[in-house]
Amino acid sequence: MEFRWLLFVFISYSVMLITQSDTTTKDPDWSDVVVTMVGREVTLPCVDWPLTGSVSINWKMKPLRVDHWKLVLSANERQQFSGAASKASMRLVDSNFQKTGDFSLLFVPKMEDKGRYSCLIKQQEKKLREKIILLAVLTVSIFPSATLPQYSTLRLMAEVSPAYAVSEVTWLSPGGTPLRLARRSVGVVAKLPQILPTDQGVYICQVYPRGNSSTPMFPFTVDLRVDGMNVASFTNISHSPQISMASLTQTPLTVACPPMQGDYVLLYWKPPDSRNTNTTTLVYGYDRWRDRTEKSKTHAQLSLDGPLSTPKEGYFSFLLSPGLNDGGLYLCKVFLNDNVFIQRTLLSILQVKARHSPSAVVLTCQYTERSQVKRVVWSHQNQSRTLKWSSSGLGRLSTVVPLSPTQDMAGNYTCTMQLQNGQAIKAVYTVKLPPKDNTESTTSISPPHPESNIASLLPSLLSALLLLVPLVAAVAGVLLWRQKDISRRGIEQSLSHYSGEVENIYENPEDVRQTSPQSSVYMDLKPRGEDDVYEELDRYESCSLLETSTSQDLSAKA
Template identity: 50%
Template sequence: LVQWDFFFLNVTWKCLDILELAELFTSDYAELFFVSPSEWNDVVVAREGSPTILVCTDTNRGSVAINWMVKPLGVRQWKLLLSANDRKEFSGGSLKDSMRLSDPEFGESGDFSLFFLPTMEDSGFYLCMIKQAGRTVKEKIILLAILKVTVIPAPPILQYATLRLIATVSPDFAVTKITWAAPGGVSMRSEKHPKFGTVAKLPQVQNSDSGAYVCMVHPWGNSSKALFAFNVDVSVEVASFTNITHGPLISTGTLAHTSFPLTCPAVQGDYVLLYWLPPDSKKQNNMKVVFTYDRWRGSTLLTEQSKRLQLAGPPRHDGGPYICEVFLNDNTFSQRTLLSVLKGNGFTRLLELGCVYSELSQVQSATWKHENQSRRLRMISSGPGSITTVVPLPITSDTAGNYTCTLQLKNGQTVLATHTVTLPPEESVSVTTPSLLPCLSALLLLVPLVAVAVSVLLWRQKHISDRIEQSLSVQSGETENIYENPQDIRQVMNQIVEDDVYKELEAGKQKALHHL
């Protein structure tokens, strides 16, 4: 590691190649090899094209002479701008049309300041040399830095546009930093770019953003001022923002409560807006803003819905159309996503398997299927966005297995929700009765045995319900949609349950009488 100090420039060199070294030496920093910061007495920052005065005063009066000289950046020798005494004035070859002494009566006032309207090319070093009786009585070197401010778009700015404030200073080494403040003195975020200068942006401007913005330039080294402030007036007019690029519509689906990434335009923008419309809404103009991000103001708006989308995945009622808009300078990029959310429900008491879904406009069909494709399931629908199938009791090897609800979209994509119904474990009830018990005691056993039989049946049904598990997956496949009357299914199911209860009670009675 070698450390070199070039006046105020302190650079730690690690592994710079020849090209990097050459680039540094051909930049504004190359001037540092010719002029030390101790060689100038003041730094003045002037805005391009604005009236500027390089102040130079002295207490000597009477017969005095003034010489103003300039040394542009990268030049070793001084050049004469003008020379004057109490009788006449001489112009040098480097004098600009707008240059003149601030006070023609400088011999009486002691004000030898230079006035002109600088351009970016006028940056450099200026020397004020005062002589009296052929002797130099004062020298003052001023480093003049020129500020160029660019406002894009040019005022008046249309509402909802992105305001860009760009500040460039030449030479760059004359200042330590440039900052921006909005009307009211609010600090703005800014970024420094090697090619463009210091940039501050204000996306989505409103009428309230009109006013005076302040560019503050902080000089480096000897300076009579800690900073130079320049006002930039900005006015905003009401207008529509129509320069929008629309991406292709995305039609997709997902399972409820699973992570789902919403697609936004692939643009490094300044501002992001996410709109949402509840699924199956009749009014398409009531979209809600659910998420905003402003990179320059450093603000983010999260609603309860956008938090669910980011953390836990959307519930069924969070389906619907989403529009993500990204703003970059004067351009807007928009991406629309139509989302259907599928949710499977298992109503274990009735052994009904339900399936609900949203955003019906893009749904082709919805159906239940058993893992045994040859089994035909009876399905019912309580209304749009819902389909149910019933598993008959008791659970057998034929009815156990995976039941899959398949949602097929019109674009061919499918979303699956799977429920697993398992067989109950083998159960046995054994009751031992002593042979010497009296008949009355045997008869008294009848009531407990019946109660035990009923309890076993209820326990088995509850155990079956508790073993229903849910697993979710997404894949492609062909589906069909069949709707049945719910009353037919419920009547058949109730009849099966009643028959099974009577059979269990009858079996309990026969066992008790056998022991008698």
């Protein structure tokens, strides 16, 4: 019973959802849809067969969100109009509608003229046919204007009212390429950033009606021109606080951009320690509306893969694995319509290099973008040891390690760079003691690797050997006991025939005597030693040994 009740509730709920969906996505009370723009002449089609006799046509209109109809035009076969049309521009397409069957209505609409229109045809004062037409109005907005300055951002907006009258709205470029769209609460928008004279031409807005319609698609054209003598000026600029940071070479880092959604992003770079403060180079550009990327060959390792970066949605940040000369100033500019957002990042890069000479290894600490560096020092893991270093040029600090270092010279050599904002970064170079059979030192770049020494393994090996000693002793004891037991049981079996305790598995000595010496060979089956190898004996020798052993046993028993 409970299951049936739940099933009934589920079916009822599903029917309710389907009903609501139908009523919100399409209205079944119209038989045709017409889409037009304000100020453009439009025709509401109403065509039937030619009629005879008394014929009349009544055009009525019901605005959106209004429940009653109002008469806008009425006429009969004698071209007598009962009442004036609601608009001066409103008229029938064919005044001789009785003979042609064309009862269509023509007028120039305004925004308030959207809604349902009824074409009611009467013959002999009786209703012959009625057709409901839904009139939707398209509004197209162009920004900044129909004539655009170069490098401005073109915005093409399209809104249809009522929205439920259409299923889709698209924009085509002059070359017929569909433009990427963003849906807003009302209508859609297409953008073309950094517009150029090559982008001018006729753009087409295509509107696809929903439900019943005699026209599958309504095209609307917009002619745009680009002023090649005028360049867009962006005056609404916002600056974020500058970021100062440092990094080791080839260590991935994030070059931040403003956290605002944008239409496109441009990343500029000024080389490190540059004397010309106004020299910047565009190293990366991305237009999310065209899905177009411009990238400099000097920054091939740069990508739009920073954290929280979703370029196609308009959020940007860069990922960089820098070389020594990739430091400097980075300017990330995010453009949204006529607004610009800028984030500056000042980057210093640090690396350590080793140069071998016949007698020593010269460790050089190199760093770029010195303008924000407070200090750079060399240090050894043994803090009590003071290193000597010298400057071999701007952004270079060197220290010398003998090629055959002593115990106190081996270990980690660290170059520390501290920025003005307090941030510090370190590069480590490890010097190891040379092997006894080699006078050259071995080195490794940061991070230092732990030393691999046989002496460090001795405690582990000794512990393992101590654990094996009791086990070996136990195994040896078991083997000795088993060997002794096997020897004892072999002797007991050789005497069992005479004692009657067990069946004798050896031959009867009397039978052996009766057999010729050359007729057979006797195998002594008793163990002969630690390896249990059986000895092959001459038959007479075996019998003699057996008789002697038996006589001794009998004498002992007596």
